[in-house]
Amino acid sequence: MSSELNARVEPRKDTSTITGILLLAAAFLPWVAYWVLTRPGQPAGIAVALGISCLLLAQQLWTHSYRLLEAASFVFFAGAALAVFPIGNTAPADNAGPFGFGALLLIAAVSVLVRRPFTADMARLAYPRQYWHNPAFITLHSIISSVWAGVFLVCAVFTAFSVISVTGPLAVGLMVAAFIFTLVFQSKGPAYLVKQKYRDFEWHVPLTPRSSRQQNEYDVAVVGAGIGGLTTAALLAKRGYKVLVLEQQSQPGGYCRSLERGDFAFSAGVTGITGLWDSGPVDRLLRHIGISPDGRFAAHSHRYICKGSVIDTGAGMQSTVSALGDVFPEERDGIGSLFQDAAEAFFQLHEYSRQFDSPLPDHLVVRLMGDRAAAHLPRTYPGLYDWLDKTLQQKLDEHLRSDSLKAIIAAASGQNGTTPEATTGLRALMGCLGPQIAGTYYPAGGPGALAEAMARAVESFGGNVMLNYRADRILTDHRQVRGVRSGADIFQAHAVVSNVNPRTCVLQLVDANEIGGLYIDFIKSLPMSRSAFIVYAGVDADLSSYPSLIENIDGDFTILINSNADDRMAPRGRSSLTLIAPMGYRDFPPRDERDYDDRKRQFAALLLRKAEDVLPGIGDRVVVLDAATPRTLESYTSIPDGALYGFDQSVGSRRPHFRSPIKGLYFAGASTFPGAGVESAMMSAMICANDIAGWPRDGE
Ligand SMILES: Cc1cc2nc3c(=O)[nH]c(=O)nc-3n(C[C@H](O)[C@H](O)[C@H](O)COP(=O)(O)OP(=O)(O)OC[C@H]3O[C@@H](n4cnc5c(N)ncnc54)[C@H](O)[C@@H]3O)c2cc1C
Known part of the structure; x- marks a missing residue:
């Protein structure tokens, strides 16, 4: 690497x-x-x-x-x-x-x-x-x-x-x-x-591995064992730093977790993971931290339901292009040219990212690639820059005419929480077209198994992962981090990485005087992305003839058949379903209101009824049922509004830099660059870890 x-x-x-x-x-x-x-x-x-x-x-x-x-x-x-x-x-x-x-x-x-x-x-x-x-x-x-x-x-x-x-x-x-x-x-x-x-963020924390000798003293404390936190911790621990991870829940993974109900296991939300093609960024990262992806992931097969038509696109770019071409023969050329255009930009993105394991925010482009890079990159990667300057809708319009076809291809932009008009070129490549080009994968044992493996990787490099430890305060002094307090425990640290959403971190964990009113106002001004209502249903029906991932564009919901991606997620002959429908945070009452449980049951029944149109008869075969509301998501991860993708990532929106104005306080995870999703959270962590430990190309 x-x-x-x-x-x-x-x-x-x-x-x-x-x-x-x-x-x-x-x-x-x-x-x-x-x-x-x-x-x-x-x-x-x-x-x-x-x-x-x-x-x-x-x-x-x-x-x-x-x-x-x-x-x-x-x-x-x-x-x-x-x-x-x-x-x-x-x-x-x-x-x-x-x-x-x-x-x-x-x-x-x-x-x-x-x-x-x-x-x-x-x-x-x-x-x-x-x-x-x-x-x-x-x-x-x-x-x-x-x-x-x-x-x-x-x-x-x-x-x-x-x-x-x-x-x-x-x-x-x-x-x-x-x-x-x-x-x-x-x-x-x-x-x-x-x-x-970025001049406010140009501080430097001199940090050498294992310089912290006291029992509760760490080189780096990571708050939150979501994917961004675990990745940062694993990379730093591997490079010899004394690392502590504090996680408020009893299991690692944050949004990327599994849950068990009766004999069934479910993904709590994550449907598929990207970046896993041979030598893709996630593939390389996992190998680097000692987790072999071989045999650990199953490629999803996809079905789309749009205007009553059922379209099975299989897995990967070739089968997607040919399946869409069969249904829209008059658009065959446009489909081919769109995917070719996207693939060129996608691989240009990864060619340049490969140097540093991740796309870089512009200030790191300058720092790592030299002053002239900011001016030269557009010339070196014209295909990529064409996408970066456009929205997904503009790109679809360039190549295609049919609105149904555009809706099908854009369905995955829901992974960004944005409409095609509001989906930036970068998110279109990483979260929409990219997955269709390079595939999406389901982790064996569910997403939680991946998080567990990553937590073990942290420990295998000497890091310490402490579950059921909620950080109450990030300790600072003269605008420099000193450590973390959790209950009565104080952990000293020379750098702190917050995997907690920056709004929660800034408003609840950090002294307002230290971080400064201007920065607080900036963070408060960032809108959150949308939330969702999720149903977990174990059904006494064999659904193995269906694809593992079904996007019902007409009904605006997604069906993940966990057991079709990994048959250990349900008993033989039965199936494990995760149903996800977008929902606004304020569409649901607070948890302490009387009708909260009733509303939850009503919504679950409604979503199941909608799913019956796609999977006839499942309504009568449900043996296990649970649901998560936006309020559940919020209370589990402490992400405001139960936002699925951290801050809103529409065109023109901003995300906080991975360095905060407090010296030694970093952010890693879906709420910073390059955006939401497991792959992006890993990339943000690679940026953060390399920034702390020194970019390997510097010979550090
Ligand atoms: C329904 C749903 C579907 C999704 N589908 C996909 C998908 O198909 N593909 C994909 O790539 N991505 C998907 N995502 C997004 C993806 O799951 C997230 O972007 C990613 O997992 C976020 O990782 P993160 O590093 O930002 O950490 P988070 O998951 O946000 O975790 C943060 C962690 O910090 C912990 N924490 C918070 N406060 C404290 C504290 N004070 N002390 C200690 N610990 C604390 C939390 O408990 C949590 O474990 C989906 C998300 C949802 C909700």
Whole structure:
């Protein structure tokens, strides 16, 4: 694993930034001609400028590459020529300085205001088309174009009052400085902006393995034994750190757990785990911490029910593409091109992630891959960046026409808790198309068995996992963590990793004065993702002829037949079902209200009735029944609102950075980057563990 981490992305070398600058210089040629050749009473320079503008415009028409500056320059010089020659108004010739710089100021200002900064037109040459609308690219060039606007403003005012001459050293010097700024800021700017954004989190905790010697003193304390907590703990313990995990429940896993009722076992919620293809991120992580995935996971077979049609897509990309093509023959080409497009981006994502085991938040891209990486990655991975800048719906619309087909492919975006319109490209790849490309898997023995194995892995590396220990307080002093208090026990630690949702952590476990009001307000402003109502039903019926995972798009619920993925989850001839339907937290009364139990029974009966449409006759064969409401989920994991995916992950939403403003306090899990789900929680933990222990490529 480490040797893979040592590899680096080698961005494609090219000279297109220089070409962009030359293009910018060329765009100023008409203006130079205007300023140099035009004198009061001598308007010939305007004709020359118009001529050059025509040539530049013709070149654009020829190459279909339209740029605002040249087009607006043409309009200006055409207007000036009209005013001077036929009409005889010599103002444009008499006031070349203020007129020229004033016009350029207007062009630059308008271009920034309409979010099409004029310098971006030239810089586009250096980037694939897919990156042109990226917010970071637009922001960078808004800054550059604003600097140009400032230069134009100064020159316009000073030439208007004859403080400087239009071709004098100050005007020329300012223009040259703006060119140099453009050149430098284009390559250094992305990294600079990212560093500025994260400057509050740039603390350092010097931590060497096993530096903690006292009995209750640890190098790292992890609060919460969800997948993010267990992964962080296992990775750090393997690297020699003295690690403690505190978990409030009697079993590890958080949302990724199993439960037993009578002779039946159920997944508490997780239906499938991704990232498990040969050398996929989860496959590699598990091997790294000594858990062989071989024989431990069963690939799901999928069924979709949409507009009354039943579509079995089997498992994996080929069978999905061909099954969908059979049902929608007129869309066969579009289905093929969508999956090809997604697969290219998906594997580009994993090719670049592979260097560091996870996609990286932008500030780590800069720190680990160098200042230029933020500018180079879009060129190296154009297919990926095309997805990152779009929503799932936009991608579906690019390739497909049928709404039913789009709904089927997007059904998995429910795994993100978002509609296709609100699903970001990254989540579309990781949580929707990716699983259809690379498969989803059910852990043998249910999701809880995976969590148990991970807890044992932590212990096998010398870590300490303490169940039934609720952390009451994360201890801090002068904005630095000191440890964790659980009841009467105090555990000192040099770093604390909170696998608890950051809102719970910040509002309940940390001293408000230490973490700061601004950060608390930020965390409070983040909406939670949606919750669910879940039914666990053991039925006296053999359902083995059905696929293991059924998405009823018409009825908006999912059926996981645990026993079809692992026949040990139910007695022979019987079946174990987990039924999941989305539900808002406030759609259900609090647990202490009188009608809570009644409502729970009603909802369970309703969901079972809906499931009967898919699995006829099961209603009469239920021998074991239980249910979880959003309130159950909340009380089990302490995630506010029983949110399935931590914070809402819709387009435009934000997630907390994995470092908090308190020195030594980290977050790992579904509520931070890259998002929700078992695979993503593991990735967030890999980021966190590597950040604490030092990225292996640094040779630490
Ligand atoms: C119904 C449902 C279906 C899902 N389906 C899928 C799926 O099919 N595929 C998929 O990949 N993901 C799925 N997910 C999401 C996935 O389960 C989660 O994103 C992931 O497991 C979250 O891991 P985490 O590391 O954030 O920890 P969490 O699961 O949030 O666990 C946090 C842990 O911290 C503990 N804790 C909290 N406070 C304290 C405290 N004060 N002291 C000590 N311990 C504390 C909790 O008890 C818990 O064990 C599903 C989730 C749900 C609820």
